[in-house]
Amino acid sequence: SANYKVAVLPGDGIGPEVMAEALKVLDKVQAEFGFSLELSQHDVGGIAIDNHGTPLPAATLAGCEAADAVLFGSVGGPKWENLPPNEQPERGALLPLRGHFKLFCNMRPARIYQGLEGFSPLRADISARGFDIVCMRELTGGIYFGLPKGREGTGANEKAFDTEVYHRFEIERIARLAFEAARGRRGIVTSVDKANVLQASILWREVVIEVAKDYPDVTLNHIYIDNATMQLIKDPSQFDVMLCSNLFGDIISDEMAMITGSMGLLPSVSLNDKGFGLYEPAGGSAPDIAGQGIANPIAQILSAALMLRYSFKQEEAARAIERAVSETLAAGYFSGDLYSADAAHPVQTTAQMGEQIAARI
Amino acid sequence: SANYKVAVLPGDGIGPEVMAEALKVLDKVQAEFGFSLELSQHDVGGIAIDNHGTPLPAATLAGCEAADAVLFGSVGGPKWENLPPNEQPERGALLPLRGHFKLFCNMRPARIYQGLEGFSPLRADISARGFDIVCMRELTGGIYFGLPKGREGTGANEKAFDTEVYHRFEIERIARLAFEAARGRRGIVTSVDKANVLQASILWREVVIEVAKDYPDVTLNHIYIDNATMQLIKDPSQFDVMLCSNLFGDIISDEMAMITGSMGLLPSVSLNDKGFGLYEPAGGSAPDIAGQGIANPIAQILSAALMLRYSFKQEEAARAIERAVSETLAAGYFSGDLYSADAAHPVQTTAQMGEQIAARI
Ligand SMILES: CC(C)[C@H](C(=O)O)[C@@H](O)C(=O)O
Ligand SMILES: CC(C)[C@H](C(=O)O)[C@@H](O)C(=O)O
Numbered sequence: 001s002a003n004y005k006v007a008v009l010p011g012d013g014i015g016p017e018v019m020a021e022a023l024k025v026l027d028k029v030q031a032e033f034g035f036s037l038e039l040s041q042h043d044v045g046g047i048a049i050d051n052h053g054t055p056l057p058a059a060t061l062a063g064c065e066a067a068d069a070v071l072f073g074s075v076g077g078p079k080w081e082n083l084p085p086n087e088q089p090e091r092g093a094l095l096p097l098r099g100h101f102k103l104f105c106n107m108r109p110a111r112i113y114q115g116l117e118g119f120s121p122l123r124a125d126i127s128a129r130g131f132d133i134v135c136m137r138e139l140t141g142g143i144y145f146g147l148p149k150g151r152e153g154t155g156a157n158e159k160a161f162d163t164e165v166y167h168r169f170e171i172e173r174i175a176r177l178a179f180e181a182a183r184g185r186r187g188i189v190t191s192v193d194k195a196n197v198l199q200a201s202i203l204w205r206e207v208v209i210e211v212a213k214d215y216p217d218v219t220l221n222h223i224y225i226d227n228a229t230m231q232l233i234k235d236p237s238q239f240d241v242m243l244c245s246n247l248f249g250d251i252i253s254d255e256m257a258m259i260t261g262s263m264g265l266l267p268s269v270s271l272n273d274k275g276f277g278l279y280e281p282a283g284g285s286a287p288d289i290a291g292q293g294i295a296n297p298i299a300q301i302l303s304a305a306l307m308l309r310y311s312f313k314q315e316e317a318a319r320a321i322e323r324a325v326s327e328t329l330a331a332g333y334f335s336g337d338l339y340s341a342d343a344a345h346p347v348q349t350t351a352q353m354g355e356q357i358a359a360r361i
Numbered sequence: 362s363a364n365y366k367v368a369v370l371p372g373d374g375i376g377p378e379v380m381a382e383a384l385k386v387l388d389k390v391q392a393e394f395g396f397s398l399e400l401s402q403h404d405v406g407g408i409a410i411d412n413h414g415t416p417l418p419a420a421t422l423a424g425c426e427a428a429d430a431v432l433f434g435s436v437g438g439p440k441w442e443n444l445p446p447n448e449q450p451e452r453g454a455l456l457p458l459r460g461h462f463k464l465f466c467n468m469r470p471a472r473i474y475q476g477l478e479g480f481s482p483l484r485a486d487i488s489a490r491g492f493d494i495v496c497m498r499e500l501t502g503g504i505y506f507g508l509p510k511g512r513e514g515t516g517a518n519e520k521a522f523d524t525e526v527y528h529r530f531e532i533e534r535i536a537r538l539a540f541e542a543a544r545g546r547r548g549i550v551t552s553v554d555k556a557n558v559l560q561a562s563i564l565w566r567e568v569v570i571e572v573a574k575d576y577p578d579v580t581l582n583h584i585y586i587d588n589a590t591m592q593l594i595k596d597p598s599q600f601d602v603m604l605c606s607n608l609f610g611d612i613i614s615d616e617m618a619m620i621t622g623s624m625g626l627l628p629s630v631s632l633n634d635k636g637f638g639l640y641e642p643a644g645g646s647a648p649d650i651a652g653q654g655i656a657n658p659i660a661q662i663l664s665a666a667l668m669l670r671y672s673f674k675q676e677e678a679a680r681a682i683e684r685a686v687s688e689t690l691a692a693g694y695f696s697g698d699l700y701s702a703d704a705a706h707p708v709q710t711t712a713q714m715g716e717q718i719a720a721r722i
Contacts, residue, residue: 151563160527227615230616257591
């Protein structure tokens with residue numbers, strides 16, 4: 001039977017706690033669906049700085065290379081906040097991993113779960129309409145990696161610079177994936193750009209329009225980034241797939257996550273063109289609640305489900321996990337972040353949430 | 362007595378309608394406060410394309426040069442949407458005006474007016490807390506104007522690029538204005554950057570920290586742009602002055618305007634180091650309601666008040682306008698955008714709003 005190698009990188013803060021629950025659930029599905037997972041754990045982020053002096057040690061990178069997919073927890077915390085930006089856990093681990101494995105396609109779904117509308121920071125009549133959006137973010141290009149990038153001169157004229165650059169092939173491949181995703185959903189791609197100011201956005205828009213010709217069944221809209229941040233608040237239900245450059249996707253995916261009001265439920269995946277992927281929850285390491293066993297493990301568990309779907313093509317197993325999560329929530333089991341007085345059961349710990357979900361596989 | 366020259370650029374859509382009301386109010390204050398305004402009207406934006414073939418005709422620019430300040434309406438509309446980006450009304454008029462007059466400092470206040478909380482798209486308990494924020498946006502630098510900017514190559518490797526660049530002196534002068542503004546307010550500057558990715562942001566943060574030393578009475582916080590778009594939705598009341606680069610300010614100021622729910626009330630000013638300024642409403646040309654006499658003229662009227670304050674140092678007259686606006690709203694006079702069934706008076710036209718406000722000067 002199939003055997004998959006997974007590099008497990010729990011990281012910092014709540015990372016190790018929620019990862020333990022994801023592994024519990026994965027353990028259950030591999031028995032059930034007849035495949036096996038070979039796990040190897042590695043330090044990443046702050047704990048890697050503490051143990052090895054660098055947020056992405058060579059051994060961790062080698063462990064990821066030897067694997068078929070990476071299951072990532074979260075990194076960062078106050079302890080490492082005053083390091084130079086380049087050496088900080090988030091930047092020093094995530095950007096090199098994305099670059100090294102050429103993970104150009106980042107997908108972050110965000111939706112309001114039925115019954116949880118009240119947690120959304122949007123006005124009741126807006127959140128009641130609900131929404132279900134996927135952000136397709138280009139992840140290895142643009143101003144994150146563009147050259148030249150640097151600093152020059154002294155005194156008042158000292159300057160620092162970054163280059164926003166996109167090649168036709170980079171835009172084309174992410175656009176194609178956005179249109180494919182829209183086909184399996186509501187059939188709308190909204191491309192986010194700033195074509196009234198940026199040359200890179202003008203090319204972006206041109207290429208997206210060309211790719212759209214191969215998908216006559218999908219509706220293509222264009223929106224400026226400034227307007228997009230407004231429309232997401234005013235009426236998120238108008239969006240289906242949002243196609244974004246690296247920087248605009250960073251902004252849009254976080255705003256999208258926030259307006260759900262339930263960030264603890266949101267997984268994400270970063271893929272390369274070979275199906276190798278890095279799977280991580282949308283939220284951060286939440287150092288304020290770390291170590292207390294109260295964090296919501298669902299985003300990590302759903303990230304594991306996406307890993308089964310996209311990297312291992314185990315669609316049934318992925319669905320089983322997603323179903324177990326939905327059933328657990330529908331049965332009224334909530335961790336503190338989503339608990340309200342009218343819930344059927346008392347507030348659940350991280351481990352209890354994991355058990356409820358595993359039991360429903 | 363003092364005489365000020367104002368270049369009036371009504372532009373497109375609702376621009377001419379709301380401008381007429383601003384002029385009505387200005388007419389009233391000049392008599393009352395003993396100064397005189399010399400107005401010259403010029404085409405800008407779409408109407409300038411129609412009449413002169415370009416969104417910013419030489420005669421309009423000359424008219425602005427001969428003036429002490431520019432009162433700007435709004436530009437753009439569906440008629441000109443399919444022109445190449447460079448020739449479109451918004452881009453082709455606003456960017457050259459900003460560049461030509463070196464209007465490096467853009468200030469956009471956004472707050473929830475008492476009694477209008479219900480229009481905010483935020484959840485009732487969040488909008489009930491209210492907020493009052495000023496976005497200080499650097500307006501002549503960064504990726505908008507940075508060089509090189511262009512396009513190269515062919516085929517799959519064709520690329521387009523823009524340069525995000527900031528000089529120390531550019532950051533310093535806008536930072537200083539942000540700290541000055543905070544002194545007259547709640548004493549908090551939140552600097553928005555992406556210092557975990559951009560070199561320009563690292564320099565930005567360094568310079569802001571240096572400038573802060575001259576303002577020990579002001580609290581300085583730093584926030585990443587992605588987190589800023591989230592926090593604005595979760596709890597806008599935590600912010601006072603938000604200090605932003607050109608691109609991040611474009612995004613933040615629009616998001617801020619949207620969460621007030623009353624964009625028709627928001628003025629803005631763009632200043633150079635000589636006090637010359639361009640004053641315009643935060644909203645757009647709203648072509649969907651243009652020509653019907655129903656647009657809210659308050660943002661345009663408050664923009665005129667800011668002109669009196671910042672370019673002409675007529676603080677009393679500026680306050681008189683602001684007071685008249687507040688009193689008109691408090692008395693229950695609303696245009697359609699802010700009207701609700703429990704208002705004291707029937708829905709007001711653009712002209713009626715202007716009259717109510719002028720009558721209260
Ligand atoms: C940590 C940071 C470099 C990263 C990014 O900007 O991409 C993060 O915000 C994200 O979205 O994954
Ligand atoms: C029209 C456009 C070029 C402009 C900008 O991006 O600055 C507008 O969005 C604004 O904020 O004034």
